[in-house]
Amino acid sequence: MSYPARLFEALPGGGVRCQACIRRCRIALGKRGWCRTRENQDGRLVSLIYGQVASLSLNPIEKKPVFHFLPGSRWLSVGSLGCNFRCPGCQNWELAHADMDRELKSTRYVSPAALVQLARERQAAGISWTFNEPAIWIEYILDTAPLARQAGLFTNIVTNGALTKEAVDALGPHLDVYRSDIKGFLARTYMTLAHLPHYEEIFAAAERARHRWGMHVELVTNIIPGLNDDDATLEGIAHWIASRLGPDIPWHVTRFYPAFIFQDRPATPLKTLLRAYDIGRAQGLRYCYLGNVPGHELENTYCPRCQTRLIRREIFDVLENRLQAGCCPECGTPIPGRWI
Numbered sequence: 001m002s003y004p005a006r007l008f009e010a011l012p013g014g015g016v017r018c019q020a021c022i023r024r025c026r027i028a029l030g031k032r033g034w035c036r037t038r039e040n041q042d043g044r045l046v047s048l049i050y051g052q053v054a055s056l057s058l059n060p061i062e063k064k065p066v067f068h069f070l071p072g073s074r075w076l077s078v079g080s081l082g083c084n085f086r087c088p089g090c091q092n093w094e095l096a097h098a099d100m101d102r103e104l105k106s107t108r109y110v111s112p113a114a115l116v117q118l119a120r121e122r123q124a125a126g127i128s129w130t131f132n133e134p135a136i137w138i139e140y141i142l143d144t145a146p147l148a149r150q151a152g153l154f155t156n157i158v159t160n161g162a163l164t165k166e167a168v169d170a171l172g173p174h175l176d177v178y179r180s181d182i183k184g185f186l187a188r189t190y191m192t193l194a195h196l197p198h199y200e201e202i203f204a205a206a207e208r209a210r211h212r213w214g215m216h217v218e219l220v221t222n223i224i225p226g227l228n229d230d231d232a233t234l235e236g237i238a239h240w241i242a243s244r245l246g247p248d249i250p251w252h253v254t255r256f257y258p259a260f261i262f263q264d265r266p267a268t269p270l271k272t273l274l275r276a277y278d279i280g281r282a283q284g285l286r287y288c289y290l291g292n293v294p295g296h297e298l299e300n301t302y303c304p305r306c307q308t309r310l311i312r313r314e315i316f317d318v319l320e321n322r323l324q325a326g327c328c329p330e331c332g333t334p335i336p337g338r339w340i
């Protein structure tokens with residue numbers, strides 16, 4: 001099934017330029033973009049994956065990870081096939097790098113209205129577009145998110161962050177939570193991970209989501225030994241978050257596990273994650289978290305003023321939440337986020 005794409009411009013001679021992600025693929029007649037999910041059919045861009053669901057499950061929001069928006073709530077999580085990156089350490093490579101022509105047949109179509117209905121039946125707090133890169137099926141999100149909001153549901157994308165300004169602006173009126181990766185701070189990192197020379201727009205997209213559209217933003221850096229674990233990278237990311245987005249934006253530094261092509265890389269040592277945490281705090285970030293380290297005390301939320309433990313977590317479970325009307329019960333400090 002093919003569905004008209006919205007974010008593209010027609011070029012002279014029948015070509016098109018996709019505007020969904022910062023690759024801005026120029027696509028000739030009959031060809032597909034880098035993600036293999038968007039095709040030029042007769043001078044018009046179409047999505048090959050609109051509504052084609054490859055993975056659907058109910059998950060805690062902590063799994064995104066998102067820690068400052070309705071802790072403990074369950075979200076209907078949905079993904080399709082394909083990606084605009086080719087991260088060698090991809091944890092979802094079976095979906096992201098599927099053979100599109102073969103695997104698309106095994107997906108099932110779920111209309112926007114049906115997805116919202118499913119979320120309601122499962123008593124989800126919201127819908128999360130995740131598993132593969134949401135930007136590449138943005139039309140599906142744009143059709144579903146307004147229905148979700150009408151039904152009293154929240155919306156979230158879990159993205160690698162490579163959205164164009166046009167994509168952020170299209171999503172802006174409809175999206176509540178913007179959970180973006182920040183994979184590096186140097187050109188070589190994004191070239192290694194994604195063959196992406198214009199990575200600066202990833203930072204601009206997150207800033208726009210936060211400042212232009214007021215979305216709730218949380219950021220994740222999956223730390224891969226030898227790739228993005230150097231002090232310059234970590235300090236650069238943390239400084240950018242603190243100075244451009246604000247010290248209250250949660251930053252999750254997560255442990256990498258060998259996967260996909262990066263089978264030979266070691267898992268991230270705990271001491272590296274702790275160094276990243278210290279760097280984040282030294283740069284002024286109030287809410288740094290360790291990820292993929294089950295049971296570690298730095299998965300918890302602490303009051304930045306009096307250090308009281310406010311939310312205790314283990315893996316994806318919230319074991320205790322002591323916040324009172326969004327404030328520390330001991331010293332009254334407001335904790336940024338959405339708590340009810």
Ligand code: SF4
Nearest residue numbers: 018021024025033035
């Ligand atoms: S979504 Fe990105 S990778 Fe896919 S066709 Fe559009 S610009 Fe290219």
